Amino acid sequence: MIATRRAVLRGIAAAMATPAVAIGTDADAAAWRALDEAATLPPDRALAALASLTDAGLGVGRRLDLAAARAGLMDDRALLDPALPPDVRFAWQVRRITGSDVTLATLSRDLEAAQRALTAAATPLFDRLGISGATIGARFERTWRDPRWRFVDDASGREQAVYAMRATLATIRLRLRGLIGSLPPACLDVGVRALDAAEVAANTSGYRTLPAPGVRGGYVVDLADITRRPRFTLPSVVAHELLPGHMAQMPMEALAHPHPLRLRYAAAFSEGWGIYAERLMATDGLFASPQDRLGHIHWMLFRIGRGRADVAIHVHGQGPDQAQAAMRETMGESAYFAPFATDIARIVAAPAIRAGEAWLPLYLTQARPRDRARWPAYHMALLRWGRIRTEQIAAAIHAERSLSDR
Incomplete structure (x- = not known):
């Protein structure tokens, strides 16, 4: 493979980064320098280096940078204790990348409840489609092999898949303003295409390209093994990878240019937003047919299953084989880019990441106003300043209200 998904994204982010930090005041510039220094020091x-700084004279972005840095550094300081029990260490690790609102008990409860709700929602959908099986996973396996929803494994089948994704994107565009608000034009200048022949030959994974002046952004989808990508799996991919997912969040973050310390200590937000975007579009009725709804549920079970495997392995001492068996029983089919064994190995090597990414969308959903008329302002508050920690959501909403009052 010539480039991993993460390596491609790092290159894109570097290309999009503002060459010189846009800092509006002397206080902003001083705060940025202090944060740069803090990034090189032990917690x-x-x-101590940040202790004398105050919010006086700082713009919204720098205030968020400073608060995130302090919170994350305190998490890092706690994690230096070698005597922490596994459950306490894991809780701090999740907190470090999501925010101070998370506890292990809350995370475990929310992930378990989400999985229960998803499997309960899947059962009547399978029944409507006449797909039986002893477990939810077995029913998903049968669904994957049903010829009603498989693309032909040739050029025309791949063209149909891309066309279907473009149609989903067009449908989402019509709903964006009422859900997210007025996104910058660059966020909307995105599309989708399949990997070309050279990329397929090089074993390239699917990847994103961020829009830039004169450059259209979008998602390049891997359809090399199209037999493993039934048409009902693709609408949720569009919501996650394109709009209102990463193509809303990532370009806005590039414009906000948060300090690297905020990126470090709100690391779960970007992927969490992509998952949240799928949930948001489900709430808005995008996945209308039983099979599309099942495709969305399968993606959500993948995210939740990863999070629960993370907890099971690192907190409860469950073996990788047991964790893999649990995911297989729930999902049946692995995600296209994440075979079960490969994914479990990643979870073993990187504790708390998948749990944080899986829990954050649940938190964002719970924090969302009940009044749909307030959703655009809520979502703009989450996006405008770049990624944020959970305890910073209230401050971001306040800043968004201040902008709208001007």
């Missing part, structure tokens, strides 16, 4: 020394 205690970094916190």
